[in-house]
Amino acid sequence: MGHSNAELIFRFYEAFQRQDIDAMLACYADDLVFCDPAFGELRGEAARDMWRMLVERARDFSLTFGDVGANGQTGSAKWVARYKFGPTGRTVVNRIEAxxxxxxxLIARHRDSFDLWRWASQAFGLKGTLLGWTPFVQRAIRAQARKSLDGFRARRG
Structure with missing residues (x-):
């Protein structure tokens, strides 16, 4: 069984590399639970809309992945996303453990871990480096991520 779960992870990231949102979302269970440091926990359609938004807004985007492993129940991968962060136009290289x-x-739970301080210092420059480690700024980043997702979802209806 584990073999096909590894293939599922490959299929997800290969679709992500092509920014093929339908193929990405086809890898997920209906009641998916997703979690990462920027958005917190998202369930079902909210999680799918997060990926729709990120793929739609991706600028100068590229992705590499590796260290894929899986057994019957669980799996993991490491991936690196490179893109321009819209609000500042700065290039971000985010190293993520999934x-x-x-x-x-199908994927029922997906948890991405990355260093939010390092992300902030790339996305916001010096201000992010100086303040990105503080709980206040990390909460503000999460609130802004959620706000942009809420706006995206409202426009989708």
Missing amino acids: RFEFRDG
Whole structure:
């Protein structure tokens, strides 16, 4: 079984490399739970809309991935996203560790971990470097991420 779960991870990231949102979302269970440091926890359609928004807004985007491993229940991968961060136009190289839980041949849980301070220092420059480690700024980053997702979802109806 584990072999096909590894293939599922490959399929997800290869679709992501092509920015093929439908192929990405086809890898997920309906009741997906996603979590990362920027958005916190998102479930189901909210998680799918986060990927729709990120793919739609991606500028100068490229992705590499590796260290894919999986067994019957869980899997992991490391991936690196390079893109221009819209609000500042600064280039971000985000190194991410992903963990997955599988159910019925689909991804049921997806948790991405990365250093939010390092992300902030790239996205916001000196201000991010000086303040990005503070809980206040990290909360503000999360609030802004959620706000942009809420706006995106409202426009989608």
